[in-house]
Amino acid sequence: MKKIILFADTGIDDSIALTYALKNPEVDLIGVVSGYGNIDREKAYRNVEYLLELADRTDIPVIAGATRPLSGEEPVFFPEIHGIEGLGPINPPIPEERYANRTNFSKLFHLIKNNGNEVTIVNVGRCTSLAIAHYLSPEVMEDVKETYLMGGAFMEPGNATEVAEANFFGDPIAANYVCQNVANLTIVPLDVTRDALLTPQVVNLIDTRSDSPLEEIIKPILDFYYEYYQQQNPGILGTPQHDLAALMAALDIDGLYEYKKREVKVEYKGKFTDGESIADFRPGASNCFGPKCTRIALKINQNVFVSNVLEILTNHR
Numbered sequence: 001m002k003k004i005i006l007f008a009d010t011g012i013d014d015s016i017a018l019t020y021a022l023k024n025p026e027v028d029l030i031g032v033v034s035g036y037g038n039i040d041r042e043k044a045y046r047n048v049e050y051l052l053e054l055a056d057r058t059d060i061p062v063i064a065g066a067t068r069p070l071s072g073e074e075p076v077f078f079p080e081i082h083g084i085e086g087l088g089p090i091n092p093p094i095p096e097e098r099y100a101n102r103t104n105f106s107k108l109f110h111l112i113k114n115n116g117n118e119v120t121i122v123n124v125g126r127c128t129s130l131a132i133a134h135y136l137s138p139e140v141m142e143d144v145k146e147t148y149l150m151g152g153a154f155m156e157p158g159n160a161t162e163v164a165e166a167n168f169f170g171d172p173i174a175a176n177y178v179c180q181n182v183a184n185l186t187i188v189p190l191d192v193t194r195d196a197l198l199t200p201q202v203v204n205l206i207d208t209r210s211d212s213p214l215e216e217i218i219k220p221i222l223d224f225y226y227e228y229y230q231q232q233n234p235g236i237l238g239t240p241q242h243d244l245a246a247l248m249a250a251l252d253i254d255g256l257y258e259y260k261k262r263e264v265k266v267e268y269k270g271k272f273t274d275g276e277s278i279a280d281f282r283p284g285a286s287n288c289f290g291p292k293c294t295r296i297a298l299k300i301n302q303n304v305f306v307s308n309v310l311e312i313l314t315n316h317r
């Protein structure tokens with residue numbers, strides 16, 4: 001069982017990753033840091049509270065993450081993809097009193113300190129909160145065992161711009177800091193998460209087997225997400241589960257990914273290329289060694305992905 005802290009910008013695919021984490025017996029979710037990204041920080045925080053309430057897991061601490069990128073610029077949100085509230089058609093109630101008492105980074109550092117060297121971080125939103133945690137308390141963050149990121153696009157085009165994926169584009173300074181400074185790092189980029197597809201047929205199957213309030217949100221939010229994807233990419237047969245794909249990498253599922261190791265940089269001073277992820281994949285380049293070396297997932301086995309997701313999301317845990 002892995003002790004995981006999820007850093008998310010809790011929109012639709014983040015919520016599916018959170019649901020999977022709550023339902024997977026291999027995951028001990030010890031905290032969630034929820035910041036701006038798909039939506040603003042307040043909504044992202046509220047959505048985690050709402051999902052934990054549905055799951056009857058309000059014992060899991062939620063930490064308020066960053067509100068804007070390190071550049072200080074205003075963030076751009078994506079209601080057309082994730083809905084106004086970040087959960088597609090769902091309008092979650094606002095637990096005012098929990099807002100007032102929300103926890104901050106000192107809780108995050110306690111969680112890491114109290115769990116020895118056993119914590120895995122999975123970051124599926126902008127890298128801002130994670131970079132800030134490293135800036136604020138490098139001596140505590142050194143104890144994190146391993147870190148996984150959903151972000152970047154190496155061989156394929158981006159989704160936010162021609163060259164940049166949304167998490168890296170949203171805060172390229174933070175993304176570059178994390179890629180250059182965080183040890184034991186694995187990146188799960190758009191190159192593979194684009195293929196981590198759940199078709200409407202699989203979603204319907206999950207829905208027919210759902211028997212809890214948390215499971216019941218899966219179909220409405222994924223139907224909403226599917227409608228957007230169909231408008232943008234009529235040829236694609238399902239919705240890409242970017243964030244779930246990154247979480248699953250942390251679970252070492254047999255045969256799910258193939259990796260290469262490279263040093264990764266993220267452009268943040270470009271004229272046209274902010275957020276572009278850069279690694280050396282020229283012919284002749286080989287796996288790197290040393291502290292700046294990052295593992296990058298470059299191939300996904302879609303059958304392994306779908307069968308594992310079906311197994312976990314339809315178990316009656």
Ligand code: BDR
Nearest residue numbers: 013014038124166167242
């Ligand atoms: C990533 O950007 C966010 O919008 C999604 O939740 C995902 O983490 C995909 O590029």
Ligand code: CA
Nearest residue numbers: 009014124125
């Ligand atoms: Ca996300």
